[in-house]
Amino acid sequence: MGTFTLEPKTEHGVSRSEVLKQFRYFLKVFRDADxxxxxxxxxxxxxxxxxxxxxxxxxxxxxxxxxxxxxxxxxxxxxxxxxxxxxxxxxxxxxxxxxxxxxxxxxxxxxxxxxxxxxxxxxxxxxxxxxxxxxxxxxxxxxxxxxxxxxxxxxxxxxxxxxxxxxxxxxxxxxxxxxxxxxxxxxxxxxxxxxxxxxxxxxxxxxxxxxxxxxxxxxxxxxxKGVIRRTVSSPQGLASVLSGVPxxxxxxxxxxxxxxxxxxxxxxxxxxxxxxxxxxxxxxxxxxxxxxxxxxxxxxxxxxxxxxxxxxxxxxxxxxxxxxxxKFIVSAGSPLTKYEVQHTNELFGEVLCNFYGSTETACLAAARPEQLAADPTLTGEVYPGEVIEIRDDDGNLVPEGEIGRIWAGCYDMFVGYTDADIEIPTINGLINMGDRGYLSDGGRMLHVLGRADDLVITQFGEKIFPGELEDSLMRMDGVADVYAHGVTDPAFGQALRVYIIPKEGQRPSEDEVKEFVKTRLSDAHVPREVFFVDDFPRNPMGKVMKRYLPEKSTI
Incomplete structure (x- = not known):
């Protein structure tokens, strides 16, 4: 590691006009929220x-x-x-x-x-x-x-x-x-x-x-990396939280x-x-x-x-x-599948919200329960003061609706890293979130499809995010939980692998899983391999740790 600091000098952030725009919006939201x-x-x-x-x-x-x-x-x-x-x-x-x-x-x-x-x-x-x-x-x-x-x-x-x-x-x-x-x-x-x-x-x-x-x-x-959270003089960053979560x-x-x-x-x-x-x-x-x-x-x-x-x-x-x-359930950390949104609202009522941000930022977008119920693919609405741009791999802006890398910034994003030698690449003061997604409705609605390195290009030339398979297979009889990710393939460069935790006494066969995916999605979505396991290795947040997954079925 390099040079320790708690006062890093950085150049990321949003313009003063965006800060003032958010402050005015916050006053309205805070008053309405009572x-x-x-x-x-x-x-x-x-x-x-x-x-x-x-x-x-x-x-x-x-x-x-x-x-x-x-x-x-x-x-x-x-x-x-x-x-x-x-x-x-x-x-x-x-x-x-x-x-x-x-x-x-x-x-x-x-x-x-x-x-x-x-x-x-x-x-x-x-x-x-x-x-x-x-x-x-x-x-x-x-x-x-x-x-x-x-x-x-x-x-x-x-x-x-x-x-x-x-x-x-x-x-x-x-x-x-x-x-x-x-x-x-x-x-x-x-x-x-x-x-x-x-x-x-x-x-x-x-x-x-x-x-x-x-x-x-x-x-x-x-x-x-040590991410130094900003000590803010205004609580206006709560505007998007209060707008999306009741x-x-x-x-x-x-x-x-x-x-x-x-x-x-x-x-x-x-x-x-x-x-x-x-x-x-x-x-x-x-x-x-x-x-x-x-x-x-x-x-x-x-x-x-x-x-x-x-x-x-x-x-x-x-x-x-x-x-x-x-009254509400707010989720963050990884994109929700349609199945998770629908099933949660069946269990608890129409209460599920979604929150998008990172350790380096704050809340960048939030979806209210009625928005998420109407469109389970929505990650959240981008409120005043939060700036999100979608760019291609070369850093160029892409048209609305086109998938690209997400760059973002806000008022109360992090100060910087405790290691002053870590470079923070920016474009217009925005940082790379490491995710891919797209904007809709005039740039107001954000749809996150997954981590940038999760994108898999199959032998059919199709660009597929593993979350598509997970959402589909969670609806299959006999499936208790599922995790999908991309693997290298000697013939085609990339392929899909699926891990399934079956319900007790209801394990489907590998062929049944592949046929289910083919019927529900497409030939391009069919995984090269299907492994059955008792459990997934997870980190304390509950995310599956891909590097610890077995290279074969364990049950």
Whole structure:
């Protein structure tokens, strides 16, 4: 890795006119959404004091929620339940405990933890001290973590017990605090130890510096990149979120999107801003999800396509045909298939939204439930202030409706990378999203077809995205789950391979699968190979990790 920085000099972004256009749009959307909770002039004055001291991010949002709704359930995780008052107290005590251990404004704190208190409390207390937080991707290897900790000059590392085998001797040469743990490790303090030992008579700084929030990428092609999220002076980037997702005060939100990704973090932020209860389990399990929905009367969900698909299979197997009470389900991370959209709306009602963005950007496009139900191929509407262009492989703009690479930008996109030597290619200030898609309806509607390198050109010369096969095969009897991708072919350059998890006792044959695809789609879509497996190797977000798939059937 190269030169460490938290103040990179970059040239990406959108024009001032786009920023002003979005700000005006945000004022209208925020007014119409009626999200500004106020209990009178005294409450407004107190809220402004909180914002002045800790800002409008996690810390300030939680402080106001705890002040207004101390007895409302604030957080549910694998360690139990916290009211908003208890949630706020735990955050304050963690800050006091960290301060007693030398953490202060400008310190570097890394977190490698699944959803729950070990990932949430460091986020909600970071502005109490002003430390910089580095959220580590759970896919990172031991070598990557060692280099990451050294390069980013980490002072304190909060890590769940299950990841201890990734902690090398060099990596452990800093303050280590265990997050979630089920066993005794006397050589390490735990997060609960730090909280319980805090001296409440100590004082926290009145107005600490605003620490940076760094999201680490998975590093599948090398060392993880540190994406520095922008500390914005205006919340206007929420305009597209509020336009596409019907957030309101006092929801009960199931957060299955992981918190070391920007999407999970942004939905935690929205839950805190709306004084909504957050239900965040460490491991996604559809049986636990159904139990939580019923027990806590969950009425909103932030999730991913893979989680949705897992719920479909489990609910179908257990005779669940309808789950009432949901106000919205917002998905991101990978394109939804038509089948997933339709089946989700059958189970929960017309509530499914889609969110498109990346760690480097923010929400670039969002599809409201009625839009997605009417057109399941829609990724989202591009709202004022979000700029998306479709270009060919040479960087030239393509006509509306033509498929190309997606370039995008917005006001609250990332500052840059923590490695100042990483180049960020731009065109007109926009960055390459790594996806292919097209625009419609005068450039207002975005359709994402898949990752740019997912495109497969078969022996028929047809350009095919694997998602087309997945959508079709999910409708086939005997198929519980499916994953498709392109492979090299010695005769034709590229071909398609399909992996299927069959339903118990209903496995179709390879020939039946190929005939189904041929009949439903075309000869060009027929996979060269069909493999049957018990399960897919997935990352913590639930995405299939292609490189770990077997080269043959395993069942």
């Amino acid at each position: 999200l500004l909770e106020s209990q009178g002039p005294k409450d407004q004055a107190q809220a402004l004091k909180v914002l002045y001291r800790w800002g409008a991010m996690e810390t300030g949002a939680l402080a106001n929620a705890a002040r207004r709704h101390p007895d409302r359930l604030g957080l549910v995780d694998d360690e139990g339940e916290l009211t908003f008052a208890e949630f706020w107290e735990a955050s304050c005590r963690l800050a006091l405990g960290l301060q007693a251990r030398g953490i202060k404004g400008g310190s570097h704190v890394a977190v490698l933890a699944r959803n729950g208190r070990p990932s949430i409390l460091p986020l909600t207390c970071r502005h109490l001290l002003g430390f910089h937080i580095f959220m580590v991707n759970a896919n990172s290897s031991a070598r990557q973590i060692e280099r990451l900790l050294e390069f980013h000059k980490i002072d304190c590392f909060i890590i769940d017990e299950e990841f201890l085998d990734k902690l090398t001797e060099r990596g452990a040469q800093r303050k280590i605090i265990l997050g979630y743990t089920e066993n005794e490790h006397p050589e390490y303090e735990t997060l609960n130890n730090v909280i319980d030992s805090a001296k409440v008579t100590d004082e926290l700084p009145f107005r600490p510096p605003r620490g940076k929030h760094v999201v680490m990428t998975s590093g599948t092609s090398g060392d993880p 957030w309101e005060q006092g929801l009960v939100v199931m957060l299955t999107a992981v918190l070391f990704h920007a999407f999970g973090w942004s939905n935690l932020m929205m839950a805190l801003q709306t004084s909504s209860t957050t239900v965040a389990r460490r491991i996604f399990d559809p049986a636990q999800a159904l139990e939580d929905i019923q027990r806590y009367k969950i009425n909103a969900m932030a999730t991913a396509a893979s989680r949705i698909r897992a719920m479909h299979s489990y609910f179908t197997e257990h005779g669940v045909t309808h789950v009432p009470g949901m």
